Amino acid sequence: MYDTARRIALVKQRVRENTRRRQRCEAISLSAACMLLCTVLMQAADAFAVQGQTAAWGSFGTMLLREDAGGYVLVAVVSFAAAVVITALCFRLKIREKQKKGAANKHARHEKEEKSQ
Template sequence: MYDTAKRVALVKQRVRENTRRRQWRGIYGLSAACMLLFAVMMQAADVFAVQEQTAAWGVFGAMLLREDVGGYVLVAVVSFAAAVVVTVFCTRLRKNNKQQEQTKEDEET
């Protein structure tokens, strides 16, 4: 049989392990979501791009001077919005983790 201090230490260790697993699961989920979003955006760029733009393949800046660049602009705006959402989510997650660590430190003392 373990004494109370040993049991408390084991419980705290298991909580840390479960928290670490949950964080890694979140990281894997975000990575998968980013890859899926990337694949969808690549397909969207292919669908929206006009096939007659062969004259400006070498100079991508010249493509923006053409009239039918709506697909590229749409993909750029959606990419930016997705990046902002992921950044805000990660910032909030980090803030919550710091608050939890601070709470744990306060409880231990």
């Protein structure tokens, strides 16, 4: 049988592994969501773009000078709004993780003080 210190060390190691696994899963999920959003926005830009002769081929800035550039503007506004939402969600997740970590540290300090008394 393990002594108490060894069991606590093993539990902490499993907690770190689970936290790392969860963070990796969150990062992969966010990356997949960003790639999906990028693909959807590219398809939307292609669908809204009107085929026609432009002054400079391959230059999207000149496309906005045309009168039928509403689709590009719509896609830009939607992509900016999506980026803002994703950023806000990431900040909320980070704050929540800090709060959980702070509560765990507070609990650990309290236990340490009880042991020393």
